[in-house]
Amino acid sequence: MFDHLTERLSAAFRKLTGGVVLNETHVEEALKEIRRSLLDADVHFKVARDVCDRVKSRAVGAEIWKNLTAGQQVVRIFNEELVEALGGKEQSPPAFAGKPPLIVLVAGLQGSGKTTFCVKLALHIRKKLHKTVGLLPCDCARPAAKEQLVTLAKRVGIEAFDSPIQKGAVTVAREGLKWAQSQFFDVLIVDTAGRQQIDEELMRELSEIERVLSPRERFLVLDAMIGSQGLEVARTFHERARLTGLVLAKMDGDARGGIALSARAVTGVPIVFAGVGEKPEDLEPFHPSRMASRILGMGDVMTLVEKAQEAISEEDAMDSAQKMFGGRFTLEDFRDQLKRLQNMGPLEGIMKLIPGMGQMMGSLKGVDPEREMKKVEAIINSMTAAERKKPDVLNGSRRLRISKGSGTQVSDINRFLKQFMEMRKMMKQFSKMGMGSRIKKLAQAAQSGKKPLL
Numbered sequence: 015m016f017d018h019l020t021e022r023l024s025a026a027f028r029k030l031t032g033g034v035v036l037n038e039t040h041v042e043e044a045l046k047e048i049r050r051s052l053l054d055a056d057v058h059f060k061v062a063r064d065v066c067d068r069v070k071s072r073a074v075g076a077e078i079w080k081n082l083t084a085g086q087q088v089v090r091i092f093n094e095e096l097v098e099a100l101g102g103k104e105q106s107p108p109a110f111a112g113k114p115p116l117i118v119l120v121a122g123l124q125g126s127g128k129t130t131f132c133v134k135l136a137l138h139i140r141k142k143l144h145k146t147v148g149l150l151p152c153d154c155a156r157p158a159a160k161e162q163l164v165t166l167a168k169r170v171g172i173e174a175f176d177s178p179i180q181k182g183a184v185t186v187a188r189e190g191l192k193w194a195q196s197q198f199f200d201v202l203i204v205d206t207a208g209r210q211q212i213d214e215e216l217m218r219e220l221s222e223i224e225r226v227l228s229p230r231e232r233f234l235v236l237d238a239m240i241g242s243q244g245l246e247v248a249r250t251f252h253e254r255a256r257l258t259g260l261v262l263a264k265m266d267g268d269a270r271g272g273i274a275l276s277a278r279a280v281t282g283v284p285i286v287f288a289g290v291g292e293k294p295e296d297l298e299p300f301h302p303s304r305m306a307s308r309i310l311g312m313g314d315v316m317t318l319v320e321k322a323q324e325a326i327s328e329e330d331a332m333d334s335a336q337k338m339f340g341g342r343f344t345l346e347d348f349r350d351q352l353k354r355l356q357n358m359g360p361l362e363g364i365m366k367l368i369p370g371m372g373q374m375m376g377s378l379k380g381v382d383p384e385r386e387m388k389k390v391e392a393i394i395n396s397m398t399a400a401e402r403k404k405p406d407v408l409n410g411s412r413r414l415r416i417s418k419g420s421g422t423q424v425s426d427i428n429r430f431l432k433q434f435m436e437m438r439k440m441m442k443q444f445s446k447m448g449m450g451s452r453i454k455k456l457a458q459a460a461q462s463g464k465k466p467l468l
């Protein structure tokens with residue numbers, strides 16, 4: 015398992031940071047680990063090679079982002095390529111709209127999860143798309159197969175076609191279609207037989223059923239745990255049934271699901287659903303970005319995002335803290351801080367630790383803090399840039415203009431400015447007390463959520 019791909023990248027590589035341009039040697043180094051991680055996730059080696067080639071062509075010559083290390087930068091590109099290869103960011107689930115009965119043929123290897131998926135899909139279509147659905151069991155190979163579908167369907171109140179399996183799958187398909195038409199179903203879902211191996215007999219039967227039903231959708235159910243041989247399975251089914259969608263069953267297990275990448279690459283067909291449990295409700299639309307995180311190792315994506323955020327906010331915090339204690343804190347800075355506070359940003363901690371700020375926030379108690387903050391923001395927004403930098407110029411007529419502009423009372427402005435001036439005074443005193451050198455510690459402590467020892 016490779017929970018932290020980034021950490022597996024060599025130390026020298028990891029240390030390269032912002033501003034450096036990645037060269038071929040750097041990228042090759044990272045690709046070694048990336049290739050291994052893809053193979054670990056059961057991605058077919060040819061597919062892994064293609065993804066690596068694409069990452070390479072994008073990464074060589076790319077500049078490392080300011081707050082990322084080389085490793086993170088490559089992992090970032092890798093993640094983007096994975097999402098793209100899995101279907102892109104935006105992917106809407108099929109709507110199953112068309113001339114009724116719209117037929118969905120479900121195929122796959124034995125035990126992959128076809129029958130379970132048929133029931134899940136029927137429920138999804140009824141609940142989410144508000145369409146009428148019927149189920150057609152065309153698995154006449156396994157004696158209990160029909161009963162399994164009929165029983166499952168009954169349990170969730172979906173109608174299933176029930177006829178003797180001795181007739182054979184093709185006859186059942188023909189009769190089932192007539193039944194669906196007579197029932198005026200919007201959608202008819204057809205379960206088929208699976209086999210241990212892909213064999214000619216199964217494929218012929220499938221083609222036959224397909225010819226009789228002309229299904230609009232032809233889905234292949236793949237067990238997420240199938241491993242890299244799933245690529246051949248997907249290819250064969252696609253050649254015979256011209257698939258329109260892939261379904262990944264048993265995604266609730268701990269398979270990394272590399273088959274998603276391989277099957278999608280070899281067929282070019284979208285992955286439409288993921289089965290996430292045994293129950294009929296356990297079906298989800300397929301999310302390429304979630305899947306990419308899974309193949310990549312969740313730890314990496316999380317670390318990546320956190321690291322980037324940390325770096326940004328730490329830098330911001332230092333910058334503001336230095337301004338505050340150097341007495342250069344303006345109304346503009348104050349407005350920025352307010353914005354961050356509203357977002358419950360990481361600066362909340364540092365604000366509380368600053369003399370004056372706590373009081374100011376405290377005086378908001380009893381009133382709606384959100385509204386107060388908006389008011390203050392409106393006041394600052396109605397000032398000119400010069401006024402924000404030097405609030406001392408704010409005489410009576412300027413305050414009147416601001417009150418009109420911000421829809422507040424002059425008394426609101428007076429109160430706010432008084433508080434702001436006091437806060438600034440306190441900040442200056444604070445820095446005179448020799449605290450300037452401890453700003454860094456303060457900022458860092460606030461970042462980590464700990465109270466510093468001043």
Ligand SMILES: Nc1nc2c(ncn2[C@@H]2O[C@H](COP(=O)(O)OP(=O)(O)OP(=O)(O)O)[C@@H](O)[C@H]2O)c(=O)[nH]1
Nearest residue numbers: 124125126127128129130208263264289290291292
């Ligand atoms: N955990 C989990 N189990 C699943 C999922 N889908 C199916 N199963 C289980 O996998 C087993 C096989 O599922 P079926 O739906 O019978 O598979 P099938 O492809 O119809 O099998 P055959 O008809 O024998 O070819 C059953 O025990 C299901 O409960 C899933 O998404 N998650």
Ligand SMILES: [Mg+2]
Nearest residue numbers: 128129153159
């Ligand atoms: Mg079945």
